[in-house]
Amino acid sequence: MTNDLIYNDLRLMTNINGMNIIEIRNLTKVYDAKTIPVYALNGVDLAFREGEFTCIVGPSGSGKTTMLNLVGGLDSPTGGEIVIDNTDITGLKSRMLIDFRLRNIGFVFQSFNLIPVLTAKENVEFIMQLQGVNKEQRDKRTLELLDSVGLSDKINVRPNKLSGGQQQRVAVARALASKPKFILADEPTANLDSKSAENLLEIMEILNREENITFIFSTHDPRVVAKARRVITLEDGKIVGDISKN
Amino acid sequence: MNDIRLAWRNIWRNKRRTLLTAASIFLAIFLALIVRSLQTGWFDHLISISIQSYTGHIQIHKKGYWDDRDINNSMPFNDSLTAVIKATNNVDKTVPRLEYFALSSYGKQTKAVMISGTNPVREDALTHLSRKVIKGRYLDSSGNGILVSQGLASFLDLTPGDTVVFLGQGYHGISAAGKFPVAGIIHIPSPQLDNQMIYMNLTTAQYFFNAQDRITSLSITLVNPDEINATVASLRSKIGGEKYEIMRWDEMMGEVMQALKAKIGGGKIIIAILYMIVGFGIFGTVVMMTTERTKEFGVMVSVGMQKTRLAFILVLEMIFIGLTGILSGVVTALPIMVYFHLYPIHLWGGMAQAFISFGIEPLMPLAIKPGFIISNIISVLIIVLLTCIYPIRKAFTLRIVESLHK
């Protein structure tokens, strides 16, 4: 008990750049526990602060996707805690967790994953509609967001008429729409050509710098890694490197 | 972007599949409605003809008469009984009849006949008997002129003005004999009846059978046939159920009704099979629509859509496809039903012969009843909703991480 308190105090004191918005403690994910257990994550401790622009790297199978899925509340861990904004999301019931994601977490998926029957604008608006934002505010914010990702001219276009890079920019706008505490992106550039990838990273960087949006993403691409300000390296489900550069 | 619009757009993602599914529903409900309309139309036609041509909606006899139609099972009939029955709610017209067999004789020919003593005016009001006269004239309200059915008349070689002799047994076994002038010849559609029917005044028949003030049956028509059970009950309490048998038309038409009900039941089974086949088709569509979009569902739930809402949208999609089929089916079937309701189909060939032999005009009007239209719509909706169990289950058991990897 006392140890915990001291630990907390220490942690608070080290919080110079801002609050920890995510705290991961002893996070473990074991697959196929009944046959041959695969430790996708093996006792990971980690914290993320507001305004980070962090990249998670590591060889294929090192646990990057597993980590992002767990932090995003898309999957449940075998052990450990994930505390976001004083809430341990590993203890949330399905409905609560869905609602928690809606209000706190933005997602950008590797394969774009926009809703095909909705236009760019409607895809962005969709999240706000789930949140119950009124039409006027929705319209205003959607246009702003699409503008910020450089797609003001594609508002009423459906995903199949957009290039991969454009789709992924809509996905970023959609992730931002709910005003989340942070955005998780699992290999967002994996399906993009290098020019689109660069362009997407640039937009993410600007949003991070100018609007203090927190991004946590994984990648294989060294050029993307180069843009990150903090690089966490995973290997066999363990953190083997955590470098911040300023 | 509300759920309704989202669902609507989703079903048109695969136009061909949606149209095929809706078309199968369209066809099923269209066929079902036409079949039910034909069956019900035929059924109602038969009943109304039978009611109008003979039985009425209700008949009152002395208890036991229906099983043993003997003149000794006749009942006294007087003004007070008439008054009580007339005063009963929902009773419209009444026709008293005294009916029994006799032997007819003209020239060298003799033949068994059925004599129906009736009130000419009231009989005509119920069965339009006067319209069946093809030669001579209708019965006068008094006098002993008779109507002879056509088949019988040609057998005995009778024409209006001839005089026939009847011999028989009257009430209490007293022998009956009389001579009656032929007033007119009538045509009855049923060949069996056409070969044996004689109509005469009720008083004439009562005199002939020595059954003064007695009748064998009292036919009653109703203002509102749907309230027949209430009327039967109130008649029973007024005149007494232990002395009289008070029968509904469907009880009197027992065998015919059984046959009809079996036919209709068979029709319903065919419709049910049709619906089942369509149900499997819809199920196939719903399975495809659901499985091919698993990843998309994963995304929607990831970004914060509740599974209940997802399930709701999926159900909406199926309801839209269902309603598209149902509405188009009903809208197409209705005008056809209305047309053939107003202008009944004239039957031909063996079918027409069969009708005629039953004593029914060879017409086939289609019926339009809200009852079977609504029940068919509801049946299809239920099938559609049953198929929705699949996507609902899928939505609630969705595993996000796995679905995203699809």
Ligand SMILES: Nc1ncnc2c1ncn2[C@@H]1O[C@H](COP(=O)(O)OP(=O)(O)O)[C@@H](O)[C@H]1O
């Ligand atoms: N659903 C699963 N079932 C079994 N093993 C899995 C599953 N998902 C991931 N793994 C295993 O967990 C480890 C980490 O995978 P993952 O998080 O996808 O790594 P990365 O994203 O770094 O490639 C790998 O060994 C992988 O095979």
